[in-house]
Amino acid sequence: xxxxxxxxxxxxxxxARTLVRNLWMIVAAALIFAMSTSLYAxxxxxxxxxxxxxYAVTARKTSYTSSGNQTATKEVAxxxxxxxxxxxxxxxxxxxxxxxxxxxGTITASQVGESNLVEMAVIAGDPETAFRGIxxxxxxxxxxxxxxxxNCVMQVIRNPAVSAAPINALSSSASxxxxxxxxxxxxxxxxxxxxxxxxxxxxxxxARHLLDAKIIATVGRVHRKKxxxxxxxxxxxxxxxxxxxxxxxxxxxxxTICAQLEHEASANGRKIFMVTGVGENEGKxxxxxxxxxxxxxxxxxxVLVDCDLRNPSLGRFFDGKYGSTMxxxxxxxxxxxxxALLQCMIRHDQLGLYMLFSHAPDRRCTELLTGAxxxxxxxxxxxxxxxxxxxxxxxxxxxxxxxMDVVDASMLVVRQDRTPAPDINDxxxxxxxxxxxxxxxxxxxxxxSLTEGRDGYGYGYGYGYGYGxxxxxSRKRS
Numbered sequence: 001x002x003x004x005x006x007x008x009x010x011x012x013x014x015x016a017r018t019l020v021r022n023l024w025m026i027v028a029a030a031l032i033f034a035m036s037t038s039l040y041a042x043x044x045x046x047x048x049x050x051x052x053x054x055y056a057v058t059a060r061k062t063s064y065t066s067s068g069n070q071t072a073t074k075e076v077a078x079x080x081x082x083x084x085x086x087x088x089x090x091x092x093x094x095x096x097x098x099x100x101x102x103x104x105g106t107i108t109a110s111q112v113g114e115s116n117l118v119e120m121a122v123i124a125g126d127p128e129t130a131f132r133g134i135x136x137x138x139x140x141x142x143x144x145x146x147x148x149x150x151n152c153v154m155q156v157i158r159n160p161a162v163s164a165a166p167i168n169a170l171s172s173s174a175s176x177x178x179x180x181x182x183x184x185x186x187x188x189x190x191x192x193x194x195x196x197x198x199x200x201x202x203x204x205x206x207a208r209h210l211l212d213a214k215i216i217a218t219v220g221r222v223h224r225k226k227x228x229x230x231x232x233x234x235x236x237x238x239x240x241x242x243x244x245x246x247x248x249x250x251x252x253x254x255x256t257i258c259a260q261l262e263h264e265a266s267a268n269g270r271k272i273f274m275v276t277g278v279g280e281n282e283g284k285x286x287x288x289x290x291x292x293x294x295x296x297x298x299x300x301x302x303v304l305v306d307c308d309l310r311n312p313s314l315g316r317f318f319d320g321k322y323g324s325t326m327x328x329x330x331x332x333x334x335x336x337x338x339x340a341l342l343q344c345m346i347r348h349d350q351l352g353l354y355m356l357f358s359h360a361p362d363r364r365c366t367e368l369l370t371g372a373x374x375x376x377x378x379x380x381x382x383x384x385x386x387x388x389x390x391x392x393x394x395x396x397x398x399x400x401x402x403x404m405d406v407v408d409a410s411m412l413v414v415r416q417d418r419t420p421a422p423d424i425n426d427x428x429x430x431x432x433x434x435x436x437x438x439x440x441x442x443x444x445x446x447x448x449s450l451t452e453g454r455d456g457y458g459y460g461y462g463y464g465y466g467y468g469x470x471x472x473x474s475r476k477r478s
Contacts, residue, residue: 009206010196013447014417018195019188026184026191033183034176041175047166048123051130053138054158055118072152073116080109080118089140096136105133117157127162134160199421201414207443210421213428214440216411217256219287221447222247238317241290242297242351254290257411257442258298261291261386270408270437272378272387276400277413278427279393283444284413288390289317296353300385303345303354307403308392309365312358322346322355329358332368336376354384365392369402378406394427395419404434412441 019026059072083089084107094103105124112119122133138160201207207215222239241251264270275288285308292304306314309329315322326343334340346355368374381387389407391400404410410431414424424441431438 006206006209009203009209011202011206011417011447014200014202015192015195017417018191022191026187029187030180030184033186034180037176037179038172041172046125048125048168049127049130049163050121050123050167051127051134051160051162052119052121052158053134053156053160054112055120055154056157057116057118058153058155070114070116073111073118076152076154077109077111077118080120084109089137092140093133093136096139097132100129100132100136103129103133105129107133107137118154123167127164131160131162134162195417200417200419201421201424201443202417204443204446207414207441210424211414211428211441212425213412213432213438216260216440216442217253218443218446219253219283220249221416221445222250238319239286239290240317241294251294254287254294257287257291258294260439261295264409264437264439265386268408268437271382271385272389272407272409273439274389274391274400274403274407274410274436275413276391276410276427276431277393277415277419278395278423279419280396282393282413282415282418284393285313285317285390287413287442287444288388289314292353292386292388293348293351295386295388296348296351301354301383302386302388303356303381303384305356305381305387305389306358307369307389307399309358309362309368310392310397310399311361314355314390315357315359318348318355322348322357323359324357327359328356329360329362329364329368331356332371332373332377333364334373336373336380338380341377341380365397365399366402369399375406394430395423401430401434404431404436407436409437409439410434411439413444414441415444416446418445 055076057073057076089107090103093107094100103124105122108121108123110119110121111117120134120137122130122137124130124133138156141154141156199210201210204215204218239250240246241254261270261273264273275284275291277284285306289304292302296302304314306312306328308314309332312328324344324346326340328344331340331344344356346357347353348355362368378387389403391403394400400410412424412427412431428438428441
């Protein structure tokens with residue numbers, strides 16, 4: 001078992017992309033926290049008002065020194081604070097006037113700094129009750145003072161006064177903003193943790209740590225400008241090695257894959273190569289199309305077969321310019337004949353690449369790929385130098401499993417931060433147990449963090465099986 005969590009496995013770019021893609025969740029969390037705070041302020045917040053008066057304490061039968069007065073003040077403050085919590089004082093206040101019959105406020109007493117002053121305070125839910133309570137204490141003082149001390153004199157030097165504003169004032173708007181920021185930050189942290197805990201491949205180092213397979217090549221992301229015309233017409237330029245707008249870096253990365261296939265062909269006599277992935281939108285069709293095109297540019301005799309009969313996309317990769325009177329699914333649905341093969345096969349005018357495509361989805365995919373016609377077709381195609389097969393994702397369909405025993409070798413395309421590593425390893429184990437050779441994985445659409453350097457590419461069209469990209473494989477690792 002490989003170590004799963006390492007700091008080098010995490011890409012700051014992927015974390016930032018996760019936050020941007022889920023920005024609506026961050027905004028929603030911020031709004032929920034802000035609205036909850038506002039509702040709390042409206043429904044549950046109870047203002048508290050504080051009324052106070054101040055006494056001066058002077059010790060009897062002693063010299064009128066400051067230290068003697070301070071000691072007496074400290075004793076008086078302690079006694080008053082203790083008495084303030086007794087029912088006797090509260091009952092006296094409740095009986096002072098009818099308005100205070102339900103008095104349930106808080107009474108405190110404390111020494112003011114190191115002086116000979118004692119401050120009495122009453123805290124209540126409204127200013128009127130707080131003021132009436134402190135006035136009641138003042139009026140009851142001659143009765144209360146007898147319980148306090150016979151060794152000091154206490155005089156009121158500051159008459160009762162009440163605060164104009166609540167002492168626990170709550171700024172609803174400011175508190176809502178603060179809680180909104182806190183809620184948004186909490187959701188951002190949760191999203192980052194989810195991104196990390198999914199164990200997807202985010203960095204090259206992470207691929208080496210997480211995947212139980214050889215890395216054939218790393219294909220980066222090319223950041224391309226989107227023109228207004230493309231946005232208005234919902235068009236996206238395909239990333240094609242034979243296009244003059246495609247960068248040299250991307251072409252070289254595709255040529256690295258081609259070099260691996262050339263080695264397999266010369267060293268082991270392998271000709272038929274299957275390109276597959278675990279989930280949708282991994283970019284395997286783009287890789288398959290570009291590898292076939294690159295080999296053809298090198299002067300090799302190459303045929304590209306779109307075995308993804310459920311969602312044929314290689315026709316779109318070649319801009320929909322190439323069609324035939326005999327679609328591949330129709331060819332596979334009848335007994336094999338060379339005449340039908342010639343009707344199905346199309347030749348790319350510029351590349352000299354031969355192609356076998358379907359025009360529309362066919363739900364008989366598994367039946368057609370397991371038929372006798374498919375086996376015969378692959379044998380006939382061995383006259384070519386290379387046969388590149390594009391298949392449906394292994395995480396959703398068994399079509400790739402049908403083909404992995406009849407091809408010579410297979411490759412697994414893994415897109416950055418897309419599919420959990422355990423699912424990729426399950427697929428790799430399955431391909432490794434097949435009769436064909438498993439060459440390894442192609443890291444696709446990789447963009448490094450700023451500290452790791454940047455190179456990259458982005459491919460242009462989505463898949464579209466109707467399944468979520470986050471769906472996990474149902475297979476269990478052995």
